[in-house]
Amino acid sequence: MNHVELAIIGAGPAGLSAAIEAASVGVQTIVFDENQQAGGQLFKQIHKFFGSRAHQAGARGIDIGKNLLGQVAASGAEIKLDTVVWGIFEGNKVGVVTNGRNVICKADRILLATGASENVLAFPGWTLPGVMGAGAIQTMVNVHRVLPGKRVLMIGSGNVGLIVSYQLLQAGAEVVALVEAMDRIGGYAVHASKIKRAGTPILIRHTIKEAVGNGKVEQATIVQLNDNGNVIEGTERTLDVDVICMACGLSPLAELAWLAGCRFTDVAPLGGLLPVHDDNMQTSLPGMYVAGDIAGIEEASTAIEEGRLAGIAIAESLGYLTTTDATVKKQAVNDRSEQLRDGPFGITRREAKETLIRRSLET
Amino acid sequence: MTLIKDGYFSQTELAQLPGMPSRERLHEGPCVVIECAQQIPCDPCEAACHEGAIEIGDSIINLPKLDPSKCGGCGLCIAACPGQCLFVVDMTYSDTEGTVQFPYEFLPYPQKGDTVHGLNRGGDIVCDAEVLKVLHPKKFDHTAVITVSVPKEYAMEVRTIKIKGNHHG
Numbered sequence: 426m427n428h429v430e431l432a433i434i435g436a437g438p439a440g441l442s443a444a445i446e447a448a449s450v451g452v453q454t455i456v457f458d459e460n461q462q463a464g465g466q467l468f469k470q471i472h473k474f475f476g477s478r479a480h481q482a483g484a485r486g487i488d489i490g491k492n493l494l495g496q497v498a499a500s501g502a503e504i505k506l507d508t509v510v511w512g513i514f515e516g517n518k519v520g521v522v523t524n525g526r527n528v529i530c531k532a533d534r535i536l537l538a539t540g541a542s543e544n545v546l547a548f549p550g551w552t553l554p555g556v557m558g559a560g561a562i563q564t565m566v567n568v569h570r571v572l573p574g575k576r577v578l579m580i581g582s583g584n585v586g587l588i589v590s591y592q593l594l595q596a597g598a599e600v601v602a603l604v605e606a607m608d609r610i611g612g613y614a615v616h617a618s619k620i621k622r623a624g625t626p627i628l629i630r631h632t633i634k635e636a637v638g639n640g641k642v643e644q645a646t647i648v649q650l651n652d653n654g655n656v657i658e659g660t661e662r663t664l665d666v667d668v669i670c671m672a673c674g675l676s677p678l679a680e681l682a683w684l685a686g687c688r689f690t691d692v693a694p695l696g697g698l699l700p701v702h703d704d705n706m707q708t709s710l711p712g713m714y715v716a717g718d719i720a721g722i723e724e725a726s727t728a729i730e731e732g733r734l735a736g737i738a739i740a741e742s743l744g745y746l747t748t749t750d751a752t753v754k755k756q757a758v759n760d761r762s763e764q765l766r767d768g769p770f771g772i773t774r775r776e777a778k779e780t781l782i783r784r785s786l787e788t
Numbered sequence: 789m790t791l792i793k794d795g796y797f798s799q800t801e802l803a804q805l806p807g808m809p810s811r812e813r814l815h816e817g818p819c820v821v822i823e824c825a826q827q828i829p830c831d832p833c834e835a836a837c838h839e840g841a842i843e844i845g846d847s848i849i850n851l852p853k854l855d856p857s858k859c860g861g862c863g864l865c866i867a868a869c870p871g872q873c874l875f876v877v878d879m880t881y882s883d884t885e886g887t888v889q890f891p892y893e894f895l896p897y898p899q900k901g902d903t904v905h906g907l908n909r910g911g912d913i914v915c916d917a918e919v920l921k922v923l924h925p926k927k928f929d930h931t932a933v934i935t936v937s938v939p940k941e942y943a944m945e946v947r948t949i950k951i952k953g954n955h956h957g
Binding site: 477484594608610620623624765767770 | 825826848873911929930950
């Protein structure tokens with residue numbers, strides 16, 4: 426482990442897909458992940474995914490995850506779980522703690538596929554037990570089968586808020602209300618319709634004012650907002666809830682890229698400050714690549730395609746693929762990505778990606 | 789009431805969908821009703837239909853377009869839709885009742901013969917519904933397809949059920 430051709434940090438959909446593409450053509454590949462299980466967020470996704478047949482549309486996230494793990498095993502890539510990458514140093518050296526030992530691993534290529542972290546909303550009472558992120562709820566409910574509470578207030582109507590509301594209903598909780606500060610539902614209408622028809626109130630132009638309770642969440646006060654986003658006095662309503670779930674968006678988890686010295690840029694539609702990357706997913710540092718949510722907040726399906734792209738480009742740069750073969754493979758990936766970044770929801774992300782790639786060429 | 793603000797359709801929005809059969813067609817026999825209104829990248833419904841009644845075309849963000857003359861109301865597309873927005877409505881079930889087939893992913897499943905609440909798109913209880921069929925073969929991948937009978941005037945309203953005594957659908 427003192428030297429590898431490719432070190433991938435993060436065994437989520439992007440990292441695993443890159444490992445499959447690279448290792449299957451001969452790149453010596455190792456994937457590090459601090460979790461006990463590979464797959465990133467995929468094993469929490471018990472709903473059926475969108476896309477086309479080429480993106481495994483209709484399959485549940487958990488099954489897409491199993492499929493990826495099978496492909497990784499066949500590719501020859503090694504996955505090291507329970508392994509924390511704590512630093513990246515000059516000369517592509519990766520600081521790793523595994524089995525309680527500190528190891529410095531020199532990698533010819535590094536792929537950062539570290540994913541994202543959840544945004545939180547601070548409001549009076551937000552530190553009470555029972556105020557949780559959507560990711561934690563998905564882990565509890567869908568992986569460990571523990572219901573965090575019976576009556577939930579959901580904050581945020583993006584796809585995460587809508588999907589987690591649905592999954593809470595499936596698990597037997599009641600979603601007392603879903604509040605959204607914007608004047609429209611942020612996520613896909615089909616996700617909203619599923620919880621709406623099951624009886625969940627969706628309140629746009631509403632937000633949480635405070636959480637109250639003795640040692641834990643017992644009530645939440647919600648309030649209506651005007652068109653400028655300001656609170657309308659006198660519209661407060663108190664709900665009896667024992668869980669408040671925050672689904673307020675995600676931010677790229679990019680500390681390692683900062684540490685390594687990657688050049689960053691701000692692209693709001695992709696989640697804010699991001700390491701710039703070119704059309705091979707290579708950052709401003711030669712040999713260092715990014716894929717998935719660290720390269721712009723999107724979905725698991727796009728993370729899979731970006732990971733594949735990075736894996737192909739890395740294999741090409743190491744001489745395991747001819748330029749001709751790599752070009753064909755990259756084109757197929759780019760065609761599939763383009764399909765996912767289409768339509769009124771996708772076009773903003775496509776344009777933002779183009780901006781990000783364009784900025785990588787600026788000096 | 790609009791889809792983007794409330795999470796369900798106004799009647800005007802519904803009528804404009806390319807997946808919506810005409811009122812006349814619905815009175816001729818079972819037919820799918822495709823309540824898909826946003827151009828999101830998704831196409832499994834097209835392949836799920838063996839009759840070629842659903843067309844997405846070259847770009848997967850196209851809305852599914854229905855050819856009602858080719859649809860026999862088999863319902864195979866219902867569980868295939870990740871958005872759970874396909875339903876089969878039969879207005880010819882009896883003189884007074886129609887049937888609705890819809891996707892359902894809540895346990896426990898209702899039993900054939902149960903009388904349950906019929907819920908509209910907004911989650912309001914609008915009528916009683918009788919469970920006629922509960923299908924969940926492996927191919928549906930944990931999405932059951934349930935058929936209920938409801939008074940004819942509610943067949944284009946009821947989109948899910950609530951088991952009596954349960955707090956959700």
